[in-house]
Amino acid sequence: xxxxxxxxxxLEGTIDTFYMCGLTLVFTVLIGLPMGVLLVVxxxxxxxxxxxxxxxxxxxTHRALSxxxxxxxxxxxxxxxxxxxxxxxxxxxxxxxxxxxxVPLSAAGIPFFARLVEIAIREVPGGLVEAVESMGGGPWSVxxxxxxxxxxxxxxxxxxxxxxxxxxxxxxxxxxGAGGLGDVAVRFGYQRFEPMYVVVVVIELVLITGLVQSxxxxxxxxxxxx
Amino acid sequence: xxxxxxxxxTFPGRRGPVHAVDSVDLSVPKGTIHGVVGQSGAGKSxxxxxxxxxxxxxxxxxxVSGQELTTLSPAALRTARRHIGMIFQHFNLLSSRTVAxxxxxxxxxAGIPARPDRIEELAEIVGLHGRLHEHPSRxxxxxxxxxxxxxxxxxxxxxxxxxxxxxxxxPATTDQVLALLRRLNAQLGLxxxxxxxxxxxxxxICQSASLMENGRLVESGVVADLVGHPGSVxxxxxxxxxxxxxxxxxxxxxxxxxxxxxxxxLSLRHRCEVTLLAGSVEQRxxxxxxxxxxxxxxxxxxxxxxxLKRVGAVVNHSHGGDSA
Ligand SMILES: Nc1ncnc2c1ncn2[C@@H]1O[C@H](COP(=O)(O)OP(=O)(O)OP(=O)(O)O)[C@@H](O)[C@H]1O
Ligand SMILES: [Mg+2]
Numbered sequence: 244x245x246x247x248x249x250x251x252x253x254l255e256g257t258i259d260t261f262y263m264c265g266l267t268l269v270f271t272v273l274i275g276l277p278m279g280v281l282l283v284v285x286x287x288x289x290x291x292x293x294x295x296x297x298x299x300x301x302x303x304t305h306r307a308l309s310x311x312x313x314x315x316x317x318x319x320x321x322x323x324x325x326x327x328x329x330x331x332x333x334x335x336x337x338x339x340x341x342x343x344x345x346v347p348l349s350a351a352g353i354p355f356f357a358r359l360v361e362i363a364i365r366e367v368p369g370g371l372v373e374a375v376e377s378m379g380g381g382p383w384s385v386x387x388x389x390x391x392x393x394x395x396x397x398x399x400x401x402x403x404x405x406x407x408x409x410x411x412x413x414x415x416x417x418x419x420g421a422g423g424l425g426d427v428a429v430r431f432g433y434q435r436f437e438p439m440y441v442v443v444v445v446i447e448l449v450l451i452t453g454l455v456q457s458x459x460x461x462x463x464x465x466x467x468x469x
Numbered sequence: 470x471x472x473x474x475x476x477x478x479t480f481p482g483r484r485g486p487v488h489a490v491d492s493v494d495l496s497v498p499k500g501t502i503h504g505v506v507g508q509s510g511a512g513k514s515x516x517x518x519x520x521x522x523x524x525x526x527x528x529x530x531x532x533v534s535g536q537e538l539t540t541l542s543p544a545a546l547r548t549a550r551r552h553i554g555m556i557f558q559h560f561n562l563l564s565s566r567t568v569a570x571x572x573x574x575x576x577x578x579a580g581i582p583a584r585p586d587r588i589e590e591l592a593e594i595v596g597l598h599g600r601l602h603e604h605p606s607r608x609x610x611x612x613x614x615x616x617x618x619x620x621x622x623x624x625x626x627x628x629x630x631x632x633x634x635x636x637x638x639x640p641a642t643t644d645q646v647l648a649l650l651r652r653l654n655a656q657l658g659l660x661x662x663x664x665x666x667x668x669x670x671x672x673x674i675c676q677s678a679s680l681m682e683n684g685r686l687v688e689s690g691v692v693a694d695l696v697g698h699p700g701s702v703x704x705x706x707x708x709x710x711x712x713x714x715x716x717x718x719x720x721x722x723x724x725x726x727x728x729x730x731x732x733x734x735l736s737l738r739h740r741c742e743v744t745l746l747a748g749s750v751e752q753r754x755x756x757x758x759x760x761x762x763x764x765x766x767x768x769x770x771x772x773x774x775x776x777l778k779r780v781g782a783v784v785n786h787s788h789g790g791d792s793a
Contacts, residue, residue: 368559375578376523376550377523377630378574378620379547379548379578388574388577392566393564
């Protein structure tokens with residue numbers, strides 16, 4: 244058992260995992276948050292249910308978004324990853340490596356987070372929207388002053404759940420050449436039969452998951468001074 | 470100040486369309502307080518939401534401060550709404566903001582700078598000084614409604630709409646909030662349209678009132694005048710006569726009064742016994758209310774009735790013969 248080599252490999256895997264998940268998280272929030280908001284406001288009875296004065300346009304946009312999100316959520320990650328290889332090549336120039344893995348990871352993370360954002364926003368009492376409308380606020384004001392701030396604690400919780408899922412997915416990405424902790428566990432622990440690698444990676448993942456969840460809960464609690 | 474005419478709103482329902490508001494005409498003069506009462510489901514909320522177009526009427530005209538709202542573009546409507554404040558049964562305060570932040574909200578939305586001294590001043594007006602930096606969750610119901618009122622007043626509206634604004638409050642707190650509304654009406658000349666199912670609220674602060682049933686205003690009028698209308702359901706509910714049983718002999722009269730009833734004087738002049746059985750009388754800038762009296766031993770009923778008319782009492786019901 245070569246402990247220093249193990250430490251080196253695990254550290255490298257950790258860095259790769261953090262890099263993949265960190266970069267993916269940026270896209271997930273930047274795209275998933277607006278998507279989640281749109282899923283609520285474009286829906287029947289939402290503040291944008293007449294996009295540009297047209298009920299049809301809202302319905303169609305909402306449907307399209309909803310279908311995209313459902314597809315992204317229903318495909319097992321491993322299949323999504325394989326199916327997206329051409330897209331990944333097109334965007335990242337390659338389908339192998341940590342950077343390339345960000346494409347399928349985002350494709351899984353964005354819809355996941357978008358649904359959680361949607362759920363969080365639907366919990367905001369309708370009376371608050373009405374209050375802002377009664378004060379002369381338009382759809383954008385409603386989103387900016389009510390929907391997002393009031394749903395923020397729940398969205399933070401959703402974000403930590405998303406991060407945990409991303410770490411989970413990234414391990415699978417690792418199995419097909421993206422590097423990261425999953426790669427370390429499979430390559431050394433499984434293929435070369437060194438169970439210590441698996442044990443260390445499992446412990447690390449459990450710790451990271453716990454840490455992310457409690458950081459999320461703590462932030463949400465702090466924010467929701469209710 | 471608020472002029473509704475022919476306002477109708479129909480919702481599709483499971484068992485056919487629901488005429489939530491049905492050809493309603495309503496006029497609330499500047500600086501007055503009007504109350505709309507009615508049972509649950511009568512359409513009161515839908516009606517008040519039509520006033521600021523939160524609910525767009527299917528037909529009719531809605532004018533506030535002389536401006537027709539039904540034909541405005543969405544942008545113009547948003548501007549118009551800044552002059553129509555609204556307060557709610559469940560307060561609808563943002564939990565993500567402090568009291569000051571909630572008061573500032575209406576100013577932000579109206580594009581008015583939310584200066585701290587102005588927020589301070591508003592808090593002072595509604596009696597919330599010193600609580601500005603707390604979150605709404607730390608406040609009592611009455612205090613939350615004060616925040617709601619301050620928020621509504623921040624843009625200097627001419628009109629305040631209140632949908633069951635005191636229904637979530639206990640009686641003592643209700644009285645405090647009503648006193649605040651009455652003060653704002655007197656000091657700022659604020660026109661208030663309020664919805665309630667509590668007759669006490671109407672008795673307490675409304676100059677005029679309407680009764681709503683199945684989407685229609687079945688009765689409407691100045692509270693002091695309603696009392697004098699024989700058969701007025703509103704007057705009966707505003708000033709209820711609570712008696713369990715009627716006496717088996719004697720002449721029983723239900724009277725609407727708009728000045729104090731000189732019971733002793735009537736008794737002396739007609740040499741009869743006048744007993745007060747039940748009553749509900751208010752004295753607030755004049756007397757109004759209803760009483761039930763039992764008269765025994767009167768010889769000339771006509772003269773007695775004439776005398777009642779002379780003292781400003783209107784007979785709503787009369788019952789029973791005079792056998793004693
Ligand atoms: N958005 C809506 N869609 C369908 N039906 C509605 C809608 N809003 C109100 N209604 C119906 O219109 C009628 C009047 O409702 P409204 O809320 O105005 O009554 P209300 O007098 O305010 O009652 P409450 O005292 O219980 O608040 C009810 O039958 C209600 O079911
Ligand atoms: Mg209602």
